[in-house]
Amino acid sequence: MTRQQGVRLATLLSVVILAFFAFGFWMSKPQQAEPMQWRAAYEDSLWTPLQRQQLTLGDASAALGHGTLWMISSEGKPLLVSRYTLESDGLSWRAQAVLKLTDQQRDSLVQAQAWEPGLPDQPINSSVADALKDQPVLRLSLIPSEPLALSDIQGTIGNPDLRLPVSEGEEAWVYPKIGAVVAVGEEQAHSIMFGLRDDLSGD
Known part of the structure; x- marks a missing residue:
């Protein structure tokens, strides 16, 4: 050589x-994860009008398909919710919209359902949905069939502005600019809630 x-x-x-x-x-x-498809797919029909407090039950049902109404107990108070299922990003998702009711509407439903604190979730007749189609949606939660990698969340809605400890090993990732909260546990995301604002106690 x-x-x-x-x-x-x-x-x-x-x-x-x-x-x-x-x-x-x-x-x-x-590696930066690709944004999950549900974010862009429902941006105009759900997330933007919800952030502007303009989303109604009819709008949510038009975007997500047929839903079912339920009267549920939340901290001893009645809530009326509409539940949906959707497919996105290779997963099945449960979606739940919490409706804003007047005191009169809430009292009427409580009486009709003989609702009491602690009762199991009660289905509501589908005809009620037609009557309440113009009711505002306060918030909307997405629950995936399997927990999400945190990189999926970061690739879809970015890094949180706040990370609030909830209990040991559990955090709430808060995104005030888009009004979202992600429930995190064991380094995975378990649910995403849109509709965060200062008047949540008013539902």
């Missing part, structure tokens, strides 16, 4: 080694 051949071989080996380390560095970097 001539000296010139030796220099070429050494140069080639250096390039190969540098390329190997560069590849290893690239592999070690966390």
